[in-house]
Amino acid sequence: MAQQEPVPTSLPASVAPALGASLAAVDAELARRYPGGPHTRQPVHTVYVPADRLRPGEPRAWGDAALALLDRHAPDAAAFAAVLGLPPEPAAPVHDRVRAKLLREPVEDLRVDFEDGYGRRPDAEEDAHAARAARLLAAARAEGTSPPFLGLRMKCLEAPVRDRGIRTLDVFLTALLAAGPPPPGLRITLPKTGYAEQVAAMARLCEEFERAAGLAHGALRFEIQIETSQAVLGPDGRATVARMIDAAAGRAVGLHYGTFDYSAALQVSAAHQAPDHPAADHAKAVMQAAAAGTGVALSDGSTNLLPTGPAARVHHAWRVHHGLVRRALARAYYQGWDMHPGHLPTRYAAVYAFYREGLPDAAARLAAYAAGTDADGVLDEPATARALAAFLLRGTDCGALTPDEITATTGLTPHHLTTLAGRPPAL
Incomplete structure (x- = not known):
């Protein structure tokens, strides 16, 4: 296999580490203040x-x-x-x-x-x-x-x-x-x-x-x-x-x-x-x-x-x-x-009506996202995919939807759904 030629760059190698060091406090602050979520069940x-x-x-x-x-x-x-x-x-x-x-x-x-x-x-x-x-x-x-x-x-x-x-x-x-x-x-x-x-x-x-x-x-x-x-x-x-x-x-x-x-x-x-x-x-x-x-x-x-x-x-x-x-x-x-x-x-x-009425559209869009395609002309980004997955999980948390319904309509297992939503896996 032929060895690839290095891609030319202009910045000195020290720039990225220096910028990282200058933003370390901001990184820590973001992690402290904005951990994401809530990632668990919320009562209705x-x-x-x-x-x-x-x-x-x-x-x-x-x-x-x-x-x-x-x-x-x-x-x-x-x-x-x-x-x-x-x-x-x-x-x-x-x-x-x-x-x-x-x-x-x-x-x-x-x-x-x-x-x-x-x-x-x-x-x-x-x-x-x-x-x-x-x-x-x-x-x-x-x-x-x-x-x-x-x-x-x-x-x-x-x-x-x-x-x-x-x-x-x-x-x-x-x-x-x-x-x-x-x-x-x-x-x-x-x-x-x-x-x-x-x-x-x-x-x-x-x-x-x-x-x-x-x-x-x-x-x-x-x-x-x-x-x-x-x-x-x-x-x-x-x-x-x-x-x-x-x-x-x-x-x-x-x-x-x-x-x-x-x-x-x-x-x-x-x-x-x-x-x-x-x-x-x-x-x-x-x-x-x-x-x-x-x-x-x-x-x-x-x-x-x-x-x-x-x-x-x-x-x-x-x-x-x-x-x-x-x-x-x-x-x-x-x-x-x-x-x-x-x-x-x-x-x-x-x-229940909110989640059941929203199930067909959310499931179709999430299935298309997982397959790397669009759903009827709608191309969703990762942030929207997280929102779609979170919507379906909220629906299951309260009893509006069942995991079997979601798997049947999206092709995604509960584990895949929680991963897309950014929730930690269930213990």
Whole structure:
């Protein structure tokens, strides 16, 4: 075999190493701040239950209430589709999957609330509720009935309630750990966060508890709730959210938009406080840009329109909620708050229809990308392929799609799909 002639170049050999050395700090900073992701399952919703109302078997109670509402107001696929305006083709599989989900795993993420939904109580009463909530969650885990994600929303770290919030977290975690190691889906929600210093204090609080309880460093992680104007635009005119993520020192797992506190802070009238208000869109766009590539997930807020009362009112609330969830999904807000069992049918209907309707196009494009061709004139780049793979994985995580369906339509194994999406392989 003939030896190839060297290709001529002009730059001295020392240039590339010198540039690499000059950018080493930037490389390290990129790796620290932007590890990618999130690369694991993200729940499609968070259910908030005031601590004093938490019952044994809470997720099952929500599922039963949601099924009863479905049976009363949309007993079959056709009726459900008519209420929500679903196309005929996906109506039956969506309806079937919603019912199956409500039977199997009605709640994906349960947060016991000690903040606005709970209020101020005597210390002894809140202590008792914190310990009881932890015991109930630990018992559910032992019985195999626990949702995949769970935790508490503590009071914020503002001066009037700071000590109470710290104590509640301490009581709750101490009681939870008495039953065993912390569950892998444990989440702590820190509300009304407006300053990076508050997030840094929360990170320190987690570290101090880990040290006191003998937990591994990083075992405790938390969500930052964005519900003050200072969280989006600081007093110095700088965007605050990115600074808060950095201040969490790797412990932030989510940014949650707080619909009503944030709207009220901006003087939005009560009749117009909703997740689709322009002020909400602006806040979430800032959150989304700040979280991109950091591994921190984004969650939408809630609606206060409840599906209760006569059928006409239930149907109206369902249509509004379904539309809000579909709108959020299109904007890449893949999680939201649900405040009532009646929100579960429309949450899952919107999520399942979103993924099932998107399956044919996503599968065709991903199969073409894997084969090195185009799909009906669309030539996707690696970044879009990652997004297509992530879309299909999200669909399987929540039960909208099955691995067999994805393999049949893409020709890709689950391992190939996770590789394309940039997720680490399952252990």
